[in-house]
Amino acid sequence: MGTMALCGRGLEVGYQGASVIQGVDLELRPDEMVCLLGPNGAGKSTLVRALAGLMALRHGQVHLEDTPLSELSPAARARRIGFLPQEVRPSFSFRVEEAVALGARCAGHGNWFDPAAGVETEQAVERALAAVDASGLRRRRLEELSGGERRRVLLASVLAQEPRYLLLDEPSAMLDLEHQVALFELLAKLAASGIGVLVVTHDLNLAGRWADQIVLLKEGRILSRGRPGEVLVREQLEPVFGTRFHLLPTPDGPPAVVPQ
């Protein structure tokens, strides 16, 4: 052991019947951005939830650095791993700052009886909102925001946990192109600053442009992984997605992937 990584080995996970994930090994180092791609039903969300410690494992083990995830208290786990599910449905009307403060408090800021902690929470909220360029939204209510603003605020709420590993399930769904690009730029910046970022996405080209590593998942198994230039080739992509692709060269990176 002794690895600095969030690391799943031999993972097998299922719901009631058959296993959704079978024999998956995946490692996320705290300075890289890994994009997880695959067709619908491949088990991407299940795999991410397993790495976040939210699934009972049938086989295998997730290690957070040297410690098995199952031996960490839920609170200690939450301080190191930030997880953003595909959909977040608040049951009441939250202000942006309230939503982000929830993340800060779970990181241990904001003991109710300690006035200094209130200031710490404030600062954590400010930092997180500034990181996603959403400081101006502070006083707004979540349900008044556009889809893109809302995604950014939710990301800020997870960033306020100050995690070392960030697991995001389709964070760019429903965003327009500009906001998708901005989001991936931000995630790449976070990875460069020493946070491990695992992103589930359907966009091969965004993944190709920003990921350090791409992992292709199909029917619960990893079919291919590597640097974008290694994975974004027809022999790797076509068996996974069951469709044919053109790969067009681009001036400054891996090729653009277009369905035929």
Next chain:
Amino acid sequence: MKLGLGAVAVGSLAMVLVAPWFGTVSIDGWKAWAEWIGSPSAEWSQDARILDLRLPRVALAWLAGGALACAGAVIQTVLRNGLATPYTLGVASAGSFGAFLVLAFPSLAWFGAQSAILFSLTAALGCLALVLAIARRSQRADGLLLAGITLNFFFGAGVMLVRFLADPFRLAAMERWMLGSLEAVRFQAALAPAPWVFAGLALVLTQARALDQLAFDSELAAARGVAVERTRRLALLGAGLLTAGVVAFTGPIGFIGLLVPHAVRPWTGLRHGLLLPASFLAGGALLVAADLLARTVQVGGRHSEIPVGIVTALIGGPVFLALLLRRRS
């Protein structure tokens, strides 16, 4: 936001101080309080004695209103539904069913005058145990909501069956029980629900931070280290104790548990560490005020002591509508 809680506390205390000044006769409030606190009861003036008679009732109203409002805030969070009330889970229907058994069939009054209360508590706690068993099996908040509605119908049918079987002469007492009553002439009676209320209150307050996360999103809450199922069960148990403890002594007083959390949230935000105490204080003040109105309003030129459940519904309905409409705009 903590200022909001302070303001509610001051308002609630003021309501408790002032409410006993008024009634069929008004008294000199400050003098009465000074005597009540400072002098032995043998030397009390008429005013202090009237104050002493009214205080148990005010205390019971404050305790009951606070408990129902606080339980409402918890239930709305756990069920993820702003229209949920402490009665949504069937606990109050079960409590009514238990009380009705004794009111309809006096041969069941095995414990004397306390029988209706004890039957009501037993039935309500039995229903709560059922709710908790269902919560253990149902992963989702809406499953729990549907189960609660079903239990409500079930015990509602039980209530109707008892009414159908009862001697018609006893129907009036049952009818009166359903309207809610805060009659208490001794502090002993007024404070009887206190152990239930404080046990429930302590339990829900220990879950306040977990409820904050749960109100936002349950999966995100789980990722943030909240034991979601455990939190739900403990919060339901706490809210159930608050509700069962109150309903057995006062009957099902409506609207406080629905209205107060909605009225308080804009002031306290969604932190349950503030929302739950503020709901308790505001709910207590509101029921004291409603009871004051019920005691003092004159119908046909005389004091008529309208049942307080009617007053809370008559005031609560329009106020709740106004809150909803203001939020839309």
